[in-house]
Amino acid sequence: MLLSSVVNSGSVVALEKLAAFTEDRHRVLLSNIANLDTPGYRPKDVDLPAFREALSEALTRRTRTGEAGLQVEDGPGWQVAPSGRVEVRPVEVEPQNVLFHDGTNAQAERQMSELVKNAMVHQAALELLRGRYNSMMSAIRGRLE
Secondary structure (H helix, E strand, O other): OHHHHHHOOOOHHHHHHHHHHHHHHHHHHHHHHHOOOOOOOOOEEOOHHHHHHHHHHHHHHHHHHOOOOOOOOOEOOEEEOOOOOEEEOOEEOOOOOOOOOOOOOOOHHHHHHHHHHHHHHHHHHHHHHHHHHHHHHHHHHOOOO
């Protein structure tokens, strides 16, 4: 019980949710890239800034109310399962440029840029998680490494 309360407190839960979200978003972006040449395909995405805002609000609410866990609200492109797992539900991206003759509007450069940005957020979340878990392991062992 004590270990569960230590692992589920602080930023660990938020970082885990962010890492899972960016992992799922990565799949969506890769699907967009794979379908660049598919006639009529419209790229899909989820709103990362909106998810970060929802995560921030959940952290603020948890701090204010003292509730256990982290309850992120459903948002544009994601839904929270009863288990607490954030499930990505990508939505079609509105065309930001002129549609091509085959009815598509995906640009490889834009998709690759989003993929790289998403990968950096994912990597940062994982590095921060690793640091948290290493700190916990040091505390459990009773010494600093």
